[in-house]
Amino acid sequence: MGGRLQRLLWPILGLPAIVWIVLFFLVPLYVVFCVSFGEVDPIFRTPIPVWNPLEWRFDQVVVVWDRLVGPDNFYLPPVLRTLYYVVIAVVACLVISFPVAYFAARYAGRYRALVLALLVAPFWISYMMRMLAWINLLQPDGLVNAVITMGGVVPLDVNWLSGNPYTVVLGLIYGYVPYMILPLFAALDRINPSLLEAARDLGAGSFDLFRRVVLPMSMPGVIAGTLLVALPMMGDYFTTDMLSKSPSTSMIGNLINLSIATPGQSGQAGALLILLLLVLLLPMIWYTRSTAKAEVRS
Amino acid sequence: MTVSAAPAEAILEESRPGGRRSRLRGSSDARAYGLATITMIYLLWSLVPVAIVVLFSFNAGRSRSTWQGFSTRWYTWDPDGSVLNDESIRVTLMHTIVLGILATIITVPLGVLLALALDRWRGRIPAGANFTVLITFVIPEIALAIGLLFMVTYLATPFGLGTTAQVIGLVTFQLAYPVVICRARLLTIGTQYEEAARDLGATALGAIRRVILPMLFPAILVSAIIVFAGVLDDFVIVRYLSSDASTETTSMRIYQTARAAPTPALNAMATIILVVSTVVIILGWLLYRRLNRGERGGDIGAIAGQI
Numbered sequence: 001m002g003g004r005l006q007r008l009l010w011p012i013l014g015l016p017a018i019v020w021i022v023l024f025f026l027v028p029l030y031v032v033f034c035v036s037f038g039e040v041d042p043i044f045r046t047p048i049p050v051w052n053p054l055e056w057r058f059d060q061v062v063v064v065w066d067r068l069v070g071p072d073n074f075y076l077p078p079v080l081r082t083l084y085y086v087v088i089a090v091v092a093c094l095v096i097s098f099p100v101a102y103f104a105a106r107y108a109g110r111y112r113a114l115v116l117a118l119l120v121a122p123f124w125i126s127y128m129m130r131m132l133a134w135i136n137l138l139q140p141d142g143l144v145n146a147v148i149t150m151g152g153v154v155p156l157d158v159n160w161l162s163g164n165p166y167t168v169v170l171g172l173i174y175g176y177v178p179y180m181i182l183p184l185f186a187a188l189d190r191i192n193p194s195l196l197e198a199a200r201d202l203g204a205g206s207f208d209l210f211r212r213v214v215l216p217m218s219m220p221g222v223i224a225g226t227l228l229v230a231l232p233m234m235g236d237y238f239t240t241d242m243l244s245k246s247p248s249t250s251m252i253g254n255l256i257n258l259s260i261a262t263p264g265q266s267g268q269a270g271a272l273l274i275l276l277l278l279v280l281l282l283p284m285i286w287y288t289r290s291t292a293k294a295e296v297r298s
Numbered sequence: 299m300t301v302s303a304a305p306a307e308a309i310l311e312e313s314r315p316g317g318r319r320s321r322l323r324g325s326s327d328a329r330a331y332g333l334a335t336i337t338m339i340y341l342l343w344s345l346v347p348v349a350i351v352v353l354f355s356f357n358a359g360r361s362r363s364t365w366q367g368f369s370t371r372w373y374t375w376d377p378d379g380s381v382l383n384d385e386s387i388r389v390t391l392m393h394t395i396v397l398g399i400l401a402t403i404i405t406v407p408l409g410v411l412l413a414l415a416l417d418r419w420r421g422r423i424p425a426g427a428n429f430t431v432l433i434t435f436v437i438p439e440i441a442l443a444i445g446l447l448f449m450v451t452y453l454a455t456p457f458g459l460g461t462t463a464q465v466i467g468l469v470t471f472q473l474a475y476p477v478v479i480c481r482a483r484l485l486t487i488g489t490q491y492e493e494a495a496r497d498l499g500a501t502a503l504g505a506i507r508r509v510i511l512p513m514l515f516p517a518i519l520v521s522a523i524i525v526f527a528g529v530l531d532d533f534v535i536v537r538y539l540s541s542d543a544s545t546e547t548t549s550m551r552i553y554q555t556a557r558a559a560p561t562p563a564l565n566a567m568a569t570i571i572l573v574v575s576t577v578v579i580i581l582g583w584l585l586y587r588r589l590n591r592g593e594r595g596g597d598i599g600a601i602a603g604q605i
Binding site: 006009010011013014015016017018020021024025026027028029031032034035047049096099100102103104107108115118119121122123124125126127128129130131132133134135136137139141142143161174177178206227228231232234235236237238241242245253256257260266269270273276277280284287288291 | 329330332334337341347348351354362363364408415418429431432433434436438439441442444445446448449451452467469470473477478503530531533534538548552553556557564565571572575576
């Protein structure tokens, strides 16, 4: 009897969380499908979810698809813009993160704990507060304009905060770069210094050392960081809402958010979300796989 | 900042015996200083804007960009605009902290138990659970939020929008942290301690309770801090699942008023939440250091690797 109890112990410990995930993650996702693939009340225009997958209809998907690639494709620009912003921001995050993470991992010495604490600091400063900081700096009478115009001497009127794509991309980089630095740091920190010494002893110059030892060994961190930064950015609507508030910089997240806010468009919001998740499915699975592998290795 | 002195230290450390290295010393020196400079510029860029927000919460005037003297007006004495006197700001602050506490209290035990289960239990169900938890970690937050919003709207759930829905969403979104962090720690603990306890007569549950859980405690503490800070920071889930002004959080309030000429009271509110999470993190860190005395190095690095 003790043996059976023991075999059941692990499932029993895991059960509460598994029930939670099913009830509050998988069921809600299923409801999104039922609403998006459901019917619409002919009078009130409210969605009527269809619970049986066999009776699902794809009207909403067709509507969304038409707006993406049809003649009146007003969904397409935000989608392309999102990809464009995300690619630029991810590359910028990599360029910023690599030297910083490399310094923290290899050269910080006595100040390592301090540097790490400061690198982690953005995690406990609320994202909205960090965006608020840039609104303060970039507003018409803010510090940035004061510096550029040298206190009003140079006549220059830059409107940073409405429809300026540079500001939005800056906000994305500023908001997400800490999520790139940490996994990169972890990967660089794991490189055994004796490997670098061995490479040097075998005659590798600085560049070769970087290209043939450091870079390949940091790849898990680069991949993890890229995914951790890119995936949430794809659903981001609040950065551009805060820093631009203009349709000319709206992203996929804004399309979804606006559809949710518009009565009768829940179905479209769900369909957009499903399309987004379909596109992101492979990278998400890739991430879980690489994490699982890292767990086995360590 | 003091960071600039670091490269010298690093180079001292680098110039251990090993003659051939000295040839490279010059370039390595330059590289260390270059990297230190970049890091310093990054840290300034990353933290100074926030420091300015904090600074202007003490502005004597209404401006958030022109300094008009030091004052605690926006915290205490402004008759209707200050944090102390504007009831809606107080409600918002309290609600944010309540959500942080509730979500942490539920998330951490759920996650720790799942981590223990996943560590030993083999088969399809645990593999699927692990996969799903990792997906909740990387799925765009808007998917979770809209899923729960639709569930509450279209299914006859026993709870409506508001605090309960917000807590449920936050727990689901944060669950991955305790699971991943505790699993990593369990892997390094290994099985030998538990086996020793069993050999000495402990039951399986007794071994977990008296041997594994105490060893796991630092990881549990770290995940609790991360979850709490993550909840205070949350925006998408709490916004979609809030019912009215009484379930507004500080993030939502910043989002709604930042572009509408707010007073420095908004900065003051943001600063207070920053202070709350900083205090929690410092307390947690001190406790963590006490627990981990004798086990030096790699702490933050080990945590960083899990994020």
